[in-house]
Amino acid sequence: MAMNKLLTAIVDDHPIVIEGLKTSLQHEANLQIVGGFGTGNDLLSFIRLNRLDLILLDITLPDINGMDLCKMIKKESVQTIILVVSNHTERSIIMETIQNGASGYLLKNSSIEELRNCISEAIRGNICYSKEVIEIISRPSQNQLRGRPQLTRREKQILALIAEGKTSQVIAQELFLSPLTIETHRRNLMQKFDVKNVAELIMAANQQQFMIP
Numbered sequence: 001m002a003m004n005k006l007l008t009a010i011v012d013d014h015p016i017v018i019e020g021l022k023t024s025l026q027h028e029a030n031l032q033i034v035g036g037f038g039t040g041n042d043l044l045s046f047i048r049l050n051r052l053d054l055i056l057l058d059i060t061l062p063d064i065n066g067m068d069l070c071k072m073i074k075k076e077s078v079q080t081i082i083l084v085v086s087n088h089t090e091r092s093i094i095m096e097t098i099q100n101g102a103s104g105y106l107l108k109n110s111s112i113e114e115l116r117n118c119i120s121e122a123i124r125g126n127i128c129y130s131k132e133v134i135e136i137i138s139r140p141s142q143n144q145l146r147g148r149p150q151l152t153r154r155e156k157q158i159l160a161l162i163a164e165g166k167t168s169q170v171i172a173q174e175l176f177l178s179p180l181t182i183e184t185h186r187r188n189l190m191q192k193f194d195v196k197n198v199a200e201l202i203m204a205a206n207q208q209q210f211m212i213p
Contacts, residue, residue, distance in 0.1 A: 005032040006053040008032060009035045009052050009054075009055050010036045011036075011040070011043050011057045011061070011069075012058040013058065018036035021085075030119075039062055040061050040064030040072070043055070052080050054082075055080060055081070060087075066084060070100035074101035081123070083102065083106065085108055087107065089136055091139070103127060104118045110132070115130075149192040149208070150192075154185065158189070168183050169182075
């Protein structure tokens with residue numbers, strides 16, 4: 001891949017951003033910009049029929065969020081490099097995009113030089129971040145600052161089953177408990193980890209090194 005020009009697409013819901021990146025990168029010797037897309041579905045339609053080596057991807061799109069789109073891209077084309085270029089500074093979003101297959105994350109206020117460096121690192125197989133993103137992910141998360149929550153044996157058991165994707169009804173049947181009891185445990189777990197949904201719960205539990213499958 002490194003010997004040839006990287007076939008590159010830019011995905012952003014703002015045409016002016018697409019044009020700006022095209023202009024900034026048009027003289028890069030190792031890149032060939034082959035398309036700009038305003039939606040995730042447009043990109044997926046293209047990638048099913050055409051090779052792409054590199055995608056510069058925004059998180060906020062009108063049809064699919066960029067975190068989910070990372071997974072979809074990798075399913076269609078595992079070798080494609082994804083670099084997220086976004087205004088989102090939330091640590092959880094940054095980490096989830098990497099978990100979903102992105103090779104790097106930059107903020108939109110990054111310099112073109114930082115973008116060039118990230119592209120070079122990604123080609124070598126490395127995970128790369130812009131300077132500001134490195135500072136964000138280096139800070140301890142709120143869960144880490146609060147310390148490791150204390151869970152009962154039953155809560156650990158239910159947490160593991162939730163992580164397997166099982167519903168409260170199924171968990172209740174397996175543990176011979178009522179669905180209401182499982183829902184109570186679920187609410188208690190979310191309160192202990194200070195999260196709003198199951199995805200955040202599992203992420204927080206993994207960050208705290210609980211044994212989640």
